[in-house]
Amino acid sequence: xxxxxxxxxxxxxxxxxxxxxxxxxxxxxxxxxxxxxxxxxxxxxxxxxxxxxxxxxxxxxxxxxxxxxxxxxxxxxxxxxxxxxxxxxxxxxxxxxxxxxxxxxxxxxxxxxxxxxxxxxxxxxxxxxxxxxxxxxxxxxxxxxxxxxxxxxxxxxxxxxxxxxxxxxxxxxxxxxxxxxxxxxxxxxxxxxxxxxxxxxxxxxxxxxxxxxxxxxxxxxxxxxxxxxxxxxxxxxxxxxxxxxxxxxxxxxxxxxxxxxxxxxxxxxxxxxxxxxxxxxxxxxxxxxxxxxxxxxxxxxxxxxxxxxxxxxxxxxxxxxxxxxxxxxxxxxxxxxxxxxxxxxxxxxxxxxxxxxxxxxxxxxxxxxxxxxxxxxxxxxxxxxxxxxxxxxxxxxxxxxxxxxxxxxxxxxxxxxxxxxxxxxxxxxxxxxxxxxxxxxxxxxxxxxxxxxxxxxxxxxxxxxxxxxxxxxxxxxxxxxxxxxxxxxxxxxxxxxxxxxxxxxxxxxxxxxxxxxx
Amino acid sequence: xxxxxxxxxxxxxxxxxxxxxxxxxxxxxxxxxxxxxxxxxxxxxxxxxxxxxxxxxxxxxxxxxxxxxxxxxxxxxxxxxxxxxxxxxxxxxxxxxxxxxxxxxxxxxxxxxxxxxxxxxxxxxxxxxxxxxxxxxxxxxxxxxxxxxxxxxxxxxxxxxxxxxxxxxxxxxxxxxxxxxxxxxxxxxxxxxxxxxxxxxxxxxxxxxxxxxxxxxxxxxxxxxxxxxxxxxxxxxxxxxxxxxxxxxxxxxxxxxxxxxxxxxxxxxxxxxxxxxxxxxxxxxxxxxxxxxxxxxxxxxxxxxxxxxxxxxxxxxxxxxxxxxxxxxxxxxxxxxxxxxxxxxxx
Numbered sequence: 063x064x065x066x067x068x069x070x071x072x073x074x075x076x077x078x079x080x081x082x083x084x085x086x087x088x089x090x091x092x093x094x095x096x097x098x099x100x101x102x103x104x105x106x107x108x109x110x111x112x113x114x115x116x117x118x119x120x121x122x123x124x125x126x127x128x129x130x131x132x133x134x135x136x137x138x139x140x141x142x143x144x145x146x147x148x149x150x151x152x153x154x155x156x157x158x159x160x161x162x163x164x165x166x167x168x169x170x171x172x173x174x175x176x177x178x179x180x181x182x183x184x185x186x187x188x189x190x191x192x193x194x195x196x197x198x199x200x201x202x203x204x205x206x207x208x209x210x211x212x213x214x215x216x217x218x219x220x221x222x223x224x225x226x227x228x229x230x231x232x233x234x235x236x237x238x239x240x241x242x243x244x245x246x247x248x249x250x251x252x253x254x255x256x257x258x259x260x261x262x263x264x265x266x267x268x269x270x271x272x273x274x275x276x277x278x279x280x281x282x283x284x285x286x287x288x289x290x291x292x293x294x295x296x297x298x299x300x301x302x303x304x305x306x307x308x309x310x311x312x313x314x315x316x317x318x319x320x321x322x323x324x325x326x327x328x329x330x331x332x333x334x335x336x337x338x339x340x341x342x343x344x345x346x347x348x349x350x351x352x353x354x355x356x357x358x359x360x361x362x363x364x365x366x367x368x369x370x371x372x373x374x375x376x377x378x379x380x381x382x383x384x385x386x387x388x389x390x391x392x393x394x395x396x397x398x399x400x401x402x403x404x405x406x407x408x409x410x411x412x413x414x415x416x417x418x419x420x421x422x423x424x425x426x427x428x429x430x431x432x433x434x435x436x437x438x439x440x441x442x443x444x445x446x447x448x449x450x451x452x453x454x455x456x457x458x459x460x461x462x463x464x465x466x467x468x469x470x471x472x473x474x475x476x477x478x479x480x481x482x483x484x485x486x487x488x489x490x491x492x493x494x495x496x497x498x499x500x501x502x503x504x505x506x507x508x509x510x511x512x513x514x515x516x517x518x519x520x521x522x523x524x525x526x527x528x529x530x531x532x533x534x535x536x537x538x539x540x541x542x543x544x545x546x547x548x549x550x551x552x553x554x555x556x557x558x559x560x561x562x563x564x565x566x567x568x569x570x571x572x573x574x575x576x577x578x579x580x
Numbered sequence: 581x582x583x584x585x586x587x588x589x590x591x592x593x594x595x596x597x598x599x600x601x602x603x604x605x606x607x608x609x610x611x612x613x614x615x616x617x618x619x620x621x622x623x624x625x626x627x628x629x630x631x632x633x634x635x636x637x638x639x640x641x642x643x644x645x646x647x648x649x650x651x652x653x654x655x656x657x658x659x660x661x662x663x664x665x666x667x668x669x670x671x672x673x674x675x676x677x678x679x680x681x682x683x684x685x686x687x688x689x690x691x692x693x694x695x696x697x698x699x700x701x702x703x704x705x706x707x708x709x710x711x712x713x714x715x716x717x718x719x720x721x722x723x724x725x726x727x728x729x730x731x732x733x734x735x736x737x738x739x740x741x742x743x744x745x746x747x748x749x750x751x752x753x754x755x756x757x758x759x760x761x762x763x764x765x766x767x768x769x770x771x772x773x774x775x776x777x778x779x780x781x782x783x784x785x786x787x788x789x790x791x792x793x794x795x796x797x798x799x800x801x802x803x804x805x806x807x808x809x810x811x812x813x814x815x816x817x818x819x820x821x822x823x824x825x826x827x828x829x830x831x832x833x834x835x836x837x838x839x840x841x842x843x844x845x846x847x848x849x850x851x852x853x854x855x856x857x858x859x860x861x862x863x864x865x866x867x868x869x870x871x872x873x874x875x876x877x878x879x880x881x882x883x884x885x886x887x888x889x890x891x892x893x894x895x896x897x898x899x900x901x902x903x904x905x906x907x908x909x910x911x912x913x914x915x916x917x918x919x920x921x922x923x924x925x926x927x
Contacts, residue, residue: 076782078782080915081916118776158873498681499681501646
């Protein structure tokens with residue numbers, strides 16, 4: 063839900079809400095986290111739920127039940143969670159809040175494949191419903207490997223835990239990756255659909271919970287000066303970059319099967335592209351927004367093997383140095399195949415084949431072990447006409463609107479300006495807006511916003527089934543050319559700490575353009 | 581004029597009034613490691629002796645808001661006209677390695693015919709094209725020229741400090757006339773966290789129904805804090821469609837539909853409003869807060885006797901938290917005006 067969303071009928075029914083936050087308190091519910099002993103639960107999910115409680119956004123009667131294999135008691139799990147929450151929570155930990163919050167945290171020990179574990183889970187949830195007044199409202203968070211989904215969903219179904227009672231709801235949050243290709247995504251979505259309707263399925267992409275990502279729609283549709291320029295008549299091209307200085311860290315086995323294209327492009331970057339390229343939705347309702355986003359993915363130009371060879375560059379990092387330290391090559395990273403052909407970098411030239419974006423290329427680049435970390439979207443406008451100031455001998459740079467996703471979230475606009483003096487000299491200047499400077503308050507973590515939205519049943523910031531599958535359809539064509547074509551395009555090497563392979567630079571140079579310096 | 585040497589120093593560098601703009605430019609060009617941030621003009625008008633205290637407040641406030649501060653200390657009781665000015669910058673480091681983020685403060689001390697001197701001093705030193713929020717910390721609004729109100733987007737004041745709130749509200753309405761100035765009453769802001777918490781308790785289908793059948797409202801407030809308590813009552817009355825049926829001291833009666841609502845205001849030392857209890861036959865919601873805590877303790881008791889505790893943000897309202905809360909809620913205060921209309925006869 064974006065800030066300006068209309069209030070729901072439920073909120074309008076409460077006259078005391080007028081003039082206050084338009085965000086109603088979600089109904090009391092039980093949140094069941096599968097994978098309760100996992101890193102994500104400790105570092106992100108529980109701190110996010112704690113911060114919701116500290117901000118007064120979590121219903122007082124909400125309970126949190128951790129479901130995992132390891133043997134623990136309620137008390138021992140609470141103690142572990144307290145330590146990590148104190149470290150990972152953006153607002154620290156206040157005893158007054160923790161006391162009340164932790165008294166509603168429970169641990170449920172069971173194997174994911176043990177039917178009795180689900181039977182006893184149901185008994186526990188029913189008892190909590192009676193004790194806390196949670197009315198059978200349930201939110202299942204699958205913070206586990208997708209290979210576990212099938213078994214967990216079957217057992218939830220068999221135990222009758224996916225069926226909502228009269229006036230109640232049962233929802234599921236699933237973590238990325240949503241499959242590894244179109245076929246597995248369809249299979250996964252089919253599995254989830256056995257237990258949950260699409261409106262009750264929340265596919266989490268934490269990029270969409272970031273403040274700047276949410277601001278893209280506000281920037282585009284709450285300002286009248288941008289939308290008239292937001293098309294092929296004025297925009298020369300768009301660059302979307304997501305760069306990391308980190309390598310694969312402990313994710314070697316996962317990453318080696320995935321690669322940059324599947325890990326980042328299919329999900330985060332395509333979502334960013336959709337927000338930039340979509341038409342104005344008819345309302346701010348979840349489906350209205352997602353209808354427009356999926357149209358963008360459907361309009362992505364289909365790629366032939368020749369197109370892939372020409373317009374897409376894949377790379378893998380070799381040894382290099384970052385921040386004054388030597389770092390190893392990808393193939394020598396922990397638990398990575400020494401002959402791996404997995405890409406750690408990809409640069410793409412894409413086209414959105416619709417009226418608005420006809421002839422405007424969208425360039426994306428994403429990679430690990432690059433020179434600098436950060437994510438941004440740059441909209442580069444066409445050059446000013448070549449008369450008066452913008453001569454062929456001394457061309458001026460184009461105007462650029464840059465939306466910084468992370469770090470240092472903000473927006474900047476590059477304009478041309480006269481340098482003071484008796485001669486005519488023109489230099490680019492940057493009008494810069496920084497969230498951190500202009501608004502002193504801390505932004506909530508993406509997970510806080512997304513979990514709260516799922517509790518409230520608002521799916522706007524979650525990927526819908528057709529969006530996910532269409533994105534896979536696009537990505538599969540590339541993967542197919544790379545891995546199943548008899549003459550695949552080369553896997554280019556780049557030094558760790560650089561800005562990627564030289565072929566990525568050439569991709570832009572061929573079009574008379576350059577990547578932005580971040 | 582600020583009296584002590586220490587208070588003069590806190591106002592920054594003394595400058596000629598006519599050279600304020602030029603001196604501000606020098607201030608920013610002298611140090612390139614600082615970023616100037618401004619989203620609105622924040623003018624504070626206070627008694628001359630309170631300028632140091634308000635400077636201290638602004639230096640803390642800069643961490644959560646970016647503004648161009650104009651602090652004007654007035655002393656209308658002095659006969660001879662005298663105007664002095666200072667400039668200063670309040671900075672903080674948002675994170676290690678980042679540039680300092682700074683907001684500038686222009687301080688002007690005005691003695692004598694304040695009513696005549698003030699408008700130009702205010703208008704002449706605003707940052708262009710930004711909205712103006714004026715915090716009135718003076719005694720008498722009549723000290724100000726009515727021309728000023730057309731320039732003020734938001735007027736902050738604190739009716740809790742007023743000795744004759746009913747007549748002072750009337751005077752305020754007259755002074756503002758047909759201007760579009762948004763009234764931001766800190767006495768109303770003091771009830772914000774309570775209103776948010778109470779409203780949230782009635783969001784769910786289980787509790788929403790009880791709202792239409794409230795029979796009792798008890799509010800505990802500190803001595804001298806009757807105004808926010810009455811505004812809170814006015815809010816309930818306005819939003820729930822209650823009509824007042826008179827008051828006897830601390831006992832007030834309302835009716836809503838077929839239901840009579842008994843209200844009780846109790847004076848107990850502590851937070852401005854330390855406890856609110858709303859009760860119907862099915863549900864009792866109790867919100868309490870204590871000095872020193874950053875949170876409200878809420879208890880919801882249903883007809884079966886089950887108690888659900890909630891902990892929600894809500895400190896005891898220091899000035900900084902009140903200002904933050906007020907300046908984060910841009911827009912018009914339609915609900916405040918409705919609550920004020922419902923409560924004015926009870927003040």
